[in-house]
Amino acid sequence: MIEFVLDARSKVNTYVQLIQQVKQALRVGLLVPGDQLPKVRDVAQSLAINPNTVLKAYRELEIEGLVEGRPGVGTFVRRTLGGPPVADQAELRADLVAWLGRARAAGLSPEDVIALVETTLRATLAAEAVRTQPASAG
Amino acid sequence: MDVALETEQLGKRYGKRWALQDCSLRLPTGRIVGLVGPNGAGKSTLLHLAVGLLRPDAGEVRLFGRSPYDNPAVLPDIGFVAQDTPLYRDFTAAELVQLGGRMNRRWDAALARERLAQLGIPPKLPVGRLSGGQRAQVALALALAKRPRLLLLDEPVASLDPLARREFLQSLMGSVTDSGTTVLLSSHLLADLERTCDHLVVLHSSRVRLAGAVDDLVDAHRQLVGPRHIGEPIAGVGTVVRARHTDRQSTLLARIDGVVDPEWTVHDVTLEDVILGYLADGETTVTRTDWEVPA
Numbered sequence: 001m002i003e004f005v006l007d008a009r010s011k012v013n014t015y016v017q018l019i020q021q022v023k024q025a026l027r028v029g030l031l032v033p034g035d036q037l038p039k040v041r042d043v044a045q046s047l048a049i050n051p052n053t054v055l056k057a058y059r060e061l062e063i064e065g066l067v068e069g070r071p072g073v074g075t076f077v078r079r080t081l082g083g084p085p086v087a088d089q090a091e092l093r094a095d096l097v098a099w100l101g102r103a104r105a106a107g108l109s110p111e112d113v114i115a116l117v118e119t120t121l122r123a124t125l126a127a128e129a130v131r132t133q134p135a136s137a138g
Numbered sequence: 139m140d141v142a143l144e145t146e147q148l149g150k151r152y153g154k155r156w157a158l159q160d161c162s163l164r165l166p167t168g169r170i171v172g173l174v175g176p177n178g179a180g181k182s183t184l185l186h187l188a189v190g191l192l193r194p195d196a197g198e199v200r201l202f203g204r205s206p207y208d209n210p211a212v213l214p215d216i217g218f219v220a221q222d223t224p225l226y227r228d229f230t231a232a233e234l235v236q237l238g239g240r241m242n243r244r245w246d247a248a249l250a251r252e253r254l255a256q257l258g259i260p261p262k263l264p265v266g267r268l269s270g271g272q273r274a275q276v277a278l279a280l281a282l283a284k285r286p287r288l289l290l291l292d293e294p295v296a297s298l299d300p301l302a303r304r305e306f307l308q309s310l311m312g313s314v315t316d317s318g319t320t321v322l323l324s325s326h327l328l329a330d331l332e333r334t335c336d337h338l339v340v341l342h343s344s345r346v347r348l349a350g351a352v353d354d355l356v357d358a359h360r361q362l363v364g365p366r367h368i369g370e371p372i373a374g375v376g377t378v379v380r381a382r383h384t385d386r387q388s389t390l391l392a393r394i395d396g397v398v399d400p401e402w403t404v405h406d407v408t409l410e411d412v413i414l415g416y417l418a419d420g421e422t423t424v425t426r427t428d429w430e431v432p433a
Binding site: 006045048050 | 310316
């Protein structure tokens with residue numbers, strides 16, 4: 001079972017914050033298929049938020065096919081998100097640590113690293129999208 | 139859409155002064171409705187009209203389709219916690235639960251006892267000797283024991299410390315999930331309203347300035363920053379709620395109805411931004427000359 005937290009200063013909508021936390025938990029393997037999400041009542045009570053907000057978040061996750069509601073029982077995880085769980089990513093992580101060492105040696109600050117990762121990620125994804133587009137398109 | 143509370147051109151006058159005027163609202167069932175406005179805006183008057191404690195001087199109010207004034211038939215449908223949670227201070231919480239059973243046809247004493255036990259409220263102490271937070275919890279438990287279809291709360295957390303306030307809102311949200319009760323809640327605490335309410339009514343100077351579903355209201359408004367604006371229409375902007383100007387720039391809170399003129403930088407707003415915009419919009423009648431200072 002996971003526990004939600006709210007960032008009251010965030011401009012991100014409360015229900016979006018709940019969705020993001022479920023997705024994050026799915027990505028890092030904290031939630032796996034079959035797991036139950038906290039009951040709507042418990043979330044509404046512990047965070048002192050409107051129960052409709054929780055329902056909206058769960059409904060949205062259901063539409064995305066990530067969870068399913070079983071009437072009278074609760075809401076359960078159907079599938080996971082992203083790649084293999086973090087435990088299986090040790091090798092990638094080790095590569096990344098080594099790369100970060102080189103980045104620091106080259107004088108990059110953490111902000112520089114994040115900016116570089118983001119721009120590279122965007123550029124690579126864009127290039128891949130072009131490559132995988134059917135030749136007949138357009 | 140089922141309607142819990144409906145008012146039409148509702149008005150209430152104290153002497154010559156209208157405390158509430160031209161108030162037309164429809165509050166759907168199953169919502170948690172926030173009622174916000176400065177002191178003296180008419181919030182308590184509206185709540186008292188809704189529960190039948192006041193007789194309208196104009197227009198109509200209907201609670202689940204019936205007029206509440208002088209109508210005992212609506213009483214079982216209403217739970218009302220008035221400002222400062224008035225209770226008989228010499229009675230213990232256990233006695234108040236018992237008293238409620240004598241005075242109400244529908245009364246879930248077991249529910250009240252269960253709630254109060256969970257909260258650790260001492261049953262045998264006069265409620266006058268409980269803390270403010272505990273008294274508020276007792277008042278809420280009593281109101282919920284009626285199993286009302288509409289629960290009205292007049293600034294229930296205004297006098298509570300931050301911890302008691304959070305605990306009160308937690309029990310309110312938990313119990314509303316269980317019962318599906320429609321809630322109408324007045325408060326000055328915008329951050330609390332933002333968390334708890336999915337519907338909003340803004341009162342100012344005895345009139346309704348804004349009413350609707352929170353998501354729709356937030357979606358419909360933007361903050362615009364652009365060149366100095368002198369009231370000419372802007373593409374994509376329905377109404378300007380509030381405008382602030384410097385010599386070369388204007389900042390507007392606006393209700394938008396399309397794609398906004400690209401000359402303006404458009405920012406999303408929070409519920410708090412919207413509420414503050416509408417509250418600041420109320421007319422001010424005191425001028426600098428009233429204070430005998432240079433204009």
